[in-house]
Amino acid sequence: MHRxxxxxxxxxxxxxxxxxxxxxxxxxxGAEAKATRLPAYHILEDAARPNRIxxxxxxxxxxxxxxxxxxxDLEAEVRRLVACGATVVDESWANHPGRWMIMRDPAGVEFxxxxxxxxxxxxxxxDDFERRAKAVG
Numbered sequence: 001m002h003r004x005x006x007x008x009x010x011x012x013x014x015x016x017x018x019x020x021x022x023x024x025x026x027x028x029x030g031a032e033a034k035a036t037r038l039p040a041y042h043i044l045e046d047a048a049r050p051n052r053i054x055x056x057x058x059x060x061x062x063x064x065x066x067x068x069x070x071x072x073d074l075e076a077e078v079r080r081l082v083a084c085g086a087t088v089v090d091e092s093w094a095n096h097p098g099r100w101m102i103m104r105d106p107a108g109v110e111f112x113x114x115x116x117x118x119x120x121x122x123x124x125x126x127d128d129f130e131r132r133a134k135a136v137g
Contacts, residue, residue: 002073003133005116008052012064018057025055038098050128066109070116070129073137074099077113080137 013021022042026033031047033055040057047053071077078088078101089110090102099115116129 001135002071002076002137003129004069004071004077004136005129005133006051006067007070007116007129007132008054008068008114009048010066010068010112011053011055012058012061012066013055014061014063015057015059017063018055021063022055025053029053050132052125066111068100068112068114070114070133072115072117072129072133074101074113074115076137078103081113 011021011025022033022044025031025047026044029044029047031044031053034043034045035041036043042055044053044055069077069081074094078091081103082088085106086103088101089104093100093102097118097120099118100112102110102112104110116133117126
């Protein structure tokens, strides 16, 4: 049996408006914007506790919003979601140190499934997953 947690909401911002988008959402949500070690991502601290809000630079991609489902078994959760009707869009990140896959729901909405217990993630994030995740498979 594995667990999952809907934990992160991601604001997708094209590169040319990324900085303004980070500043806007930080001000709008009364949050502090923090750069991460991955330059494409800014976390908006305390924007929507207990969940995370992240602004992602999508380069020349389209503006939008997506969410991340965190799990303690990436492969099992992807299989379960495919059985529910989702499709895998991009699995090339499954072996990346961050370990995630991009999927699409039946309506065409993309989302990510992320390995929650990755040691690259802050311990506080892993502890939060342990406290709040629910059994799904």
